[in-house]
Amino acid sequence: xxxxxxxxxxxxxxxxxxxxxxxxxxxxxxxxxxxxxxxxxxxxxxxxxxxxxxxxxxxxxxxxxxxxxxxxxxxxxxxxxxxxxxxxxxxxxxxxxxxxxxxxxxxxxxxxxxxxxxxxxxxxxxxxxxxxxxxxxxxxxxxxxxxxxxxxxxxxxxxxxxxxxxxxxxxxxxxxxxxxxxxxxxxxxxxxxxxxxxxxxxxxxxxxxxxxxxxxxxxxxxxxxxxxxxxxxxxxxxx
Amino acid sequence: xxxxxxxxxxxxxxxxxxxxxxxxxxxxxxxxxxxxxxxxxxxxxxxxxxxxxxxxxxxxxxxxxxxxxxxxxxxxxxxxxxxxxxxxxxxxxxxxxxxxxxxxxxxxxxxxxxxxxxxxxxxxxxxxxxxxxxxxxxxxxxxxxxxxxxxxxxxxxxxxxxxxxxxxxxxxxxxxxxxxxxxxxxxxxxxxxxxxxxxxxxxxxxxxxxxxxxxxxxxxxxxxxxxxxxxxxxxxxxxxxxxxxxxxxxxxxxxxxxxxxxxxxxxxxxxxxxxxxxxxxxxxxxxxxxxxxxxxxxxxxxxxxxxxxx
Amino acid sequence: xxxxxxxxxxxxxxxxxxxxxxxxxxxxxxxxxxxxxxxxxxxxxxxxxxxxxxxxxxxxxxxxxxxxxxxxxxxxxxxxxxxxxxxxxxxxxxxxxxxxxxxxxxxxxxxxxxxxxxxxxxxxxxxxxxxxxxxxxxxxxxxxxxxxxxxxxxxxxxxxxxxxxxxxxxxxxxxxxxxxxxxxxxxxxxxxxxxxxxxxxxxxxxxxxxxxxxxxxxxxxxxxxxxxxxxxxxxxxxxxxxxxxxxxxxxxxxxxxxxxxxxxxxxxxxxxxxxxxxxxxxxxxx
Numbered sequence: 001x002x003x004x005x006x007x008x009x010x011x012x013x014x015x016x017x018x019x020x021x022x023x024x025x026x027x028x029x030x031x032x033x034x035x036x037x038x039x040x041x042x043x044x045x046x047x048x049x050x051x052x053x054x055x056x057x058x059x060x061x062x063x064x065x066x067x068x069x070x071x072x073x074x075x076x077x078x079x080x081x082x083x084x085x086x087x088x089x090x091x092x093x094x095x096x097x098x099x100x101x102x103x104x105x106x107x108x109x110x111x112x113x114x115x116x117x118x119x120x121x122x123x124x125x126x127x128x129x130x131x132x133x134x135x136x137x138x139x140x141x142x143x144x145x146x147x148x149x150x151x152x153x154x155x156x157x158x159x160x161x162x163x164x165x166x167x168x169x170x171x172x173x174x175x176x177x178x179x180x181x182x183x184x185x186x187x188x189x190x191x192x193x194x195x196x197x198x199x200x201x202x203x204x205x206x207x208x209x210x211x212x213x214x215x216x217x218x219x220x221x222x223x224x225x226x227x228x229x230x231x232x233x234x235x236x237x238x239x
Numbered sequence: 240x241x242x243x244x245x246x247x248x249x250x251x252x253x254x255x256x257x258x259x260x261x262x263x264x265x266x267x268x269x270x271x272x273x274x275x276x277x278x279x280x281x282x283x284x285x286x287x288x289x290x291x292x293x294x295x296x297x298x299x300x301x302x303x304x305x306x307x308x309x310x311x312x313x314x315x316x317x318x319x320x321x322x323x324x325x326x327x328x329x330x331x332x333x334x335x336x337x338x339x340x341x342x343x344x345x346x347x348x349x350x351x352x353x354x355x356x357x358x359x360x361x362x363x364x365x366x367x368x369x370x371x372x373x374x375x376x377x378x379x380x381x382x383x384x385x386x387x388x389x390x391x392x393x394x395x396x397x398x399x400x401x402x403x404x405x406x407x408x409x410x411x412x413x414x415x416x417x418x419x420x421x422x423x424x425x426x427x428x429x430x431x432x433x434x435x436x437x438x439x440x441x442x443x444x445x446x447x448x449x450x451x452x453x454x455x456x457x458x459x460x461x462x463x464x465x466x467x468x469x470x471x472x473x474x475x476x477x478x479x480x481x482x483x484x485x486x487x488x489x490x491x492x493x494x495x496x497x498x499x500x501x502x503x504x505x506x507x508x509x510x511x512x513x514x515x516x517x518x519x520x521x522x523x524x525x526x527x528x529x530x531x532x533x534x535x536x537x538x539x540x541x542x543x544x545x546x547x548x549x
Numbered sequence: 550x551x552x553x554x555x556x557x558x559x560x561x562x563x564x565x566x567x568x569x570x571x572x573x574x575x576x577x578x579x580x581x582x583x584x585x586x587x588x589x590x591x592x593x594x595x596x597x598x599x600x601x602x603x604x605x606x607x608x609x610x611x612x613x614x615x616x617x618x619x620x621x622x623x624x625x626x627x628x629x630x631x632x633x634x635x636x637x638x639x640x641x642x643x644x645x646x647x648x649x650x651x652x653x654x655x656x657x658x659x660x661x662x663x664x665x666x667x668x669x670x671x672x673x674x675x676x677x678x679x680x681x682x683x684x685x686x687x688x689x690x691x692x693x694x695x696x697x698x699x700x701x702x703x704x705x706x707x708x709x710x711x712x713x714x715x716x717x718x719x720x721x722x723x724x725x726x727x728x729x730x731x732x733x734x735x736x737x738x739x740x741x742x743x744x745x746x747x748x749x750x751x752x753x754x755x756x757x758x759x760x761x762x763x764x765x766x767x768x769x770x771x772x773x774x775x776x777x778x779x780x781x782x783x784x785x786x787x788x789x790x791x792x793x794x795x796x797x798x799x800x801x802x803x804x805x806x807x808x809x810x811x812x813x814x815x816x817x818x819x820x821x822x823x824x825x826x827x828x829x830x831x832x833x834x835x
Contacts, residue, residue, distance in 0.1 A: 048425060070424040080425055088418035090289075090483075099415055102408035103427035109408045129536060149426070291642065293649055339824055342830055344642070345582060348649060349777045350826070352584075353819055357775075360816045368810065467770075471653065478650065511661030518654025522634070522647055 001024045001157055002047070006124040007056035007066075009042055016042045018212040019056070019077055024157070029179075029189045031203035031220065035233055036217045038209040040192045041083055044161050047190075048080045051180075075105045077156035079144045081163045081190030083192075087134050097121060097148050104153045120152035121145075124178060140171045151182065158182065160191040164198050176201055196224075208232065248398075255391055259384040267383035271455065271497045274390040275448055279469070280476040280488035281397045281442035285404070286437045288482030289413035292344050296335065296351035297473045299358050300328050300442045302465040304449030306362060309375040317379055321450050332360075332439040333503025340434045359465040366461070374460040381454045389451045397444050401485055404437075413437060435541040471514065472499065479521050481528020490529055553686030554807045555800060557755020560692045563699035564758050567597040568772060569779035569791045570703055571750030575623075578743035579788020581631050582645055586776060587769030588659035589748050593619055593755025594764050595667060601674045601759075608676055612756040616749045617821065623748020627741045630631045630655070635740070656769065663766035673763030692761040699757055702750065707788050719743055721788045771815070778822045784832025794833060799820075 002024040009017040017039040024030050032040050045051040047058055049070035058066040065073050079100070088096055097117040101108045108116060118130055124144040129137075130220065137145060142162060150158055164175050177199050183189060183202065193199050199206065206223045208216040210232035216223045223229060255274075259267050267281050279297060295420070307324035308317075315323070335354065339347045366373050404410050411431050415423040420430050449464065456463065480491025495517070502513050527534060580648040596618065597611030630651060638644035677691035712714035726740050758764065779798055783790025798818055805817040825833060 050421060050425070069429075070421075071429050074425050074427040082421075086419050086422045088415040090414040095411055098408075099423070099428070100413050100426035102411055105427075107408065112446055153427075196293050227361050291646060293646060323654075330813075338827060345645060346781065346826055346830070349774070349781070350819075350822070352777075353774045353815065355773075357816055357819045360812055364810050364816075402634055443594050465717060471657065474650075474653075508665060511657045511664065513661075515654045515656070515658030515661060518657065519630075519651055520654075522651045522654070526637075526647070 001028070001061060003057075003059040004043075004047070005057040005059075007043065007046060007058065008054045009039075009046055009051065010054045015212050017046065020212075020214045022207050022214060022217055024188060024190055027186050027188055027190070027206065027215070029183045029203050031199040031206040032190060032192045032209065032211035033194075033199065033206055033223075033229075037211075039212040039233070040160055040209055043209070044080065044159050044190075047073075048078065048159055056058060068232070071103070074100065075103075077105065077153070078159070079150040079157075080153040080159035081143075081150050081161055083161045083165075085139075085142045085146055087142060087145060087149075089134045091134070092130070093126065093132050093134055093137070093145060094118065094121065096134065096145055097130075097152050100149055100153050103205060117127070117148075119153060120148040123151070123181075124148045125174065127221060140167060140175075143167070143175070148180065149185070157188040157190070160193070162192055162194065164193060164195050172198065200224075252395055253393070255498045256388065259387055264383055267387055268455075269500070271383060271390060271452065273498070274387055274394055275452055275491060276472065276476055276492040276496045277489050278390055278394045278397055278448045279403060279445060279473040280480070280492040281394065282441045282448070283473050284433075284477045284482035284488045285397065285401050285444070286441035288477070288487075289417045290434055290437065291417045292340070292438075293348050293474070294351045294432070294438075294441075295348065295467075295470045295474065296354045296446055297429065297470040298465055298467055299351075299355035299470075300445040300460070301449035301469055302331070302355060302358065303328055303331060304446035304448070304451075305453040305456075305459060305464040306512060307446075308379070308450050308453035309377050309464075311456075312375075312377045312379055317381065317454075321447060324450035325443050325447055328443045329439055332442035333435065336438045338437045341431050354467050355467055355470065362465075363461045371442070373504045374458060376458055377454055377456065378474050378535070379454040385453065386451055386455060390448065392443065393447055393451065396490075398485065400440065400444075405485060409433065468514075471518075475514065475518055475521065479517075479525065479529055481530040484530045487530050553688070554803050556686040556688055557692075558756055558800030558803030559686065559796055560696045560761075560799070561803060562796035563696040563703075564754060565775055565779060565793045565799050566795025567699040567703055567757065568751060568754035569776040569783070569795050570706060570788060571747035571754065572773075572776040573780045573783065573786055573791045574719075574743050574750070575747035576780060577687045579627065579631075579738075579740040579747070580641070580644070581744060582652070583628070583744075583747070584649060585655035585659060586652075587772030587774075588656055588663075589619055589623065589656065589751040589769075590755035590758065590772050591663060591764060591766065591769040592622070592659065593752030594759040595663065595672065595755075595757045595766075596735075596752070597759045598672050598674060601676065602794070604756050608674075608760050611759075612753060615752045615756045619752025620745040620749035623751075624741060624745035626748070627744040631744070632737065632741070635737075642718070660767050660769065666764055669766055671763040671765055673759065676760055682812065689761060695757045695760050699754075702753055703788075703792055707792070710788060725727055757767075774815075775818060778818055782822070782833050784826050784834055787832060787834060790832055790834040792825075 004020060004022050006019045007017055018191050020043060032043065036038050042051065046053045053066050056066065060076060060078055061074060065076065076213055091099065094114065097120050098113045101113045101116060104209065121127060121130055124147050126141060126144050128149060147163065164172060167175055172195065179202055203220055205218065206220045207214060208223055208229045215228045215232055216226045259270060264506065282345055283294065285293065304324045307327055308320050311320045311323060339350045363373065412423060412428045415426065415428065416433060424430050457524055476491040476495045477488040478491065479495060480489065481487030502510060555605050564738065568590055575581055575583050593615045597608050600606040600611040601608055603709050629728065631648060634647045635644060638647060677694060680687040681690045681693055710720060718734050718740060721734060722736055761779065775798065779791055779794045782794035801817055801821060802814040806814050
């Protein structure tokens with residue numbers, strides 16, 4: 001589904017992502033981990049086209065997507081959420097969800113779009129809220145709306161950038177159930193997350209980054225026990 | 240609700256169309272001025288309202304339209320001249336848009352700020368060094384009332400376009416762009432393409448508004464048709480009414496046009512001072528535009544009603 | 550001719566650079582896009598013009614007086630007009646649009662007032678017109694002095710920003726406004742001081758300009774435009790960049806006006822501006 005080869009990003013003299021390779025298979029849920037500043041979010045931004053890559057190749061669903069603008073990548077069936085929630089407050093809640101439908105690979109607009117948007121809102125737990133303004137939503141509901149916007153087009157792959165950060169334990173439970181539901185429906189998911197509970201529960205496989213390079217890739221339990229990974233998170237003394 | 244809106248619009252259009260019948264030439268002149276600003280403010284808001292790119296290029300396109308008429312008046316029929324003017328406006332809009340719309344809004348503001356002056360300098364230079372003359376006469380047989388009707392037609396087209404955009408997926412896209420371009424891009428919107436298209440449409444409408452009115456001045460010179468006050472008036476009218484709403488620019492243009500006409504006759508020397516004060520007052524007193532006050536009143540009335548029930 | 554045009558360009562560019570310095574401080578630190586900036590410059594020019602033409606004082610004295618006045622005026626303006634907008638704005642974009650609109654209003658207001666008091670004719674006085682020979686080019690002494698003053702103020706400011714604690718504070722606010730409060734810098738007062746400082750420089754630029762060039766009540770718009778182009782070319786908030794870009798624009802204008810047509814100077818400035826936008830939107834020296 002997704003193949004990343006020698007992906008590199010430099011900001012001036014700073015190398016944020018340095019020769020990263022990995023694959024994600026159809027239907028897999030993969031966690032992308034690493035300490036702050038290790039380049040995880042940059043990798044997400046490179047895949048979605050938000051940032052241009054410096055070197056390397058990204059293939060998605062058999063097509064080369066590095067160098068493509070984000071709206072083309074989105075049309076190929078790759079959706080994402082953002083590290084800090086980003087919504088469009090001049091549109092009412094339902095229209096936030098209709099937007100990607102109206103500009104997807106097969107544009108849907110009008111009553112059909114309303115039906116699908118409402119279904120997506122219901123799926124994330126915002127049933128009946130479509131006519132309200134975005135400003136009425138609290139934090140978890142904003143996150144829900146962002147997820148509805150990302151999944152309404154039924155994407156082949158979903159990128160979640162710390163989507164579960166900042167939730168309280170009850171909300172986290174709900175959020176994990178939502179993602180598990182998407183996984184069970186066969187969606188391929190790559191998620192950046194700091195909450196280990198969620199990572200262990202959702203991701204059979206993890207990739208760990210440190211200082212811009214990939215330091216581990218494998219089954220979650222093995223990876224989390226890896227000496228390099230522990231060192232990257234906690235420093236040498238703990239190994 | 241929708242049919243009611245369309246009916247009101249039709250009645251209003253017919254009413255506006257028969258207006259010149261009962262009044263004389265002075266009245267026609269006033270109507271032309273008012274309709275011109277209705278078109279300019281609405282066309283301005285077509286692009287700048289949702290995208291929040293503050294354009295000060297209005298008079299650049301207005302002037303291009305007027306000057307095209309001045310150059311071609313003796314060579315082509317008026318209808319053909321309008322087509323040429325619109326095409327020139329389109330080309331300039333595409334060039335300027337491609338160069339500046341990919342960048343942050345502030346660059347666009349600055350560039351549009353000077354675009355009129357740039358075009359004026361280039362035309363002045365061309366006229367004096369190539370044609371060795373400055374200023375042209377326009378002799379086209381069009382009455383003031385006919386000009387008014389053409390502007391009215393343009394106004395109906397402009398409002399119709401704004402209504403159509405507001406109800407199409409394009410409307411979703413432009414509003415999303417105004418909020419957050421990154422989100423719009425990741426939702427599949429070709430952001431640069433949408434901005435460019437709207438800017439081009441808005442600019443062509445403004446160019447035509449300038450071209451249609453050109454026969455009213457019999458003598459045209461770059462400094463007359465590229466008068467920057469036109470850009471500022473357009474901006475302030477659209478903002479006063481509320482550029483995000485279909486009728487906002489109209490609601491701003493009509494009262495301000497008459498206010499400024501009155502000021503221009505009563506206090507001709509204080510024009511700029513008053514225009515400046517109006518600008519500042521709008522930002523502080525009605526930041527969302529006049530029509531947003533209606534929403535506020537409604538919300539207050541509703542709140543009061545709910546309180547009365549409780 | 551080549552050489553004297555270069556000198557004329559540098560003199561012109563020196564004033565542009567000085568004026569742009571103030572704007573880059575206002576926009577880079579106070580984050581206010583001030584489109585009425587050129588009006589402060591013109592106000593400074595009129596002030597010195599009044600002192601010289603009606604009281605017979607020296608323009609240099611005018612320059613000394615105009616700096617604190619420019620500071621006070623802009624400082625007050627920030628407190629009365631912009632601070633409420635900063636507090637009200639929900640995000641940076643909102644503040645940018647609001648400040649553009651308000652400063653437009655102020656621009657008109659100021660132009661209207663200037664026209665009311667001084668009329669729309671050119672204002673100016675002659676001072677130090679004796680030509681001096683500068684490396685083969687004959688230039689009026691006033692212009693040379695203007696360049697010197699511009700370099701002195703610009704250089705002094707640059708040193709102050711680099712070397713003093715006060716300058717470091719201001720630069721901290723410019724680079725990371727969100728972190729400044731963490732190290733005990735009051736963002737609001739820093740912004741206010743920066744805005745005042747920008748105004749002081751604008752007024753000084755006007756005083757210098759009046760020493761060698763007549764001006765009108767409505768010239769502020771052009772000055773703002775040129776200053777904005779220079780600020781963006783140099784990189785927003787980059788003092789050295791503004792200095793270099795200002796000198797460049799001055800030289801280009803001098804050559805265009807000598808070799809092609811004096812009426813095309815703005816066209817030339819804009820062509821350069823477009824080139825910079827397309828090629829290096831973060832500024833020439835980023």
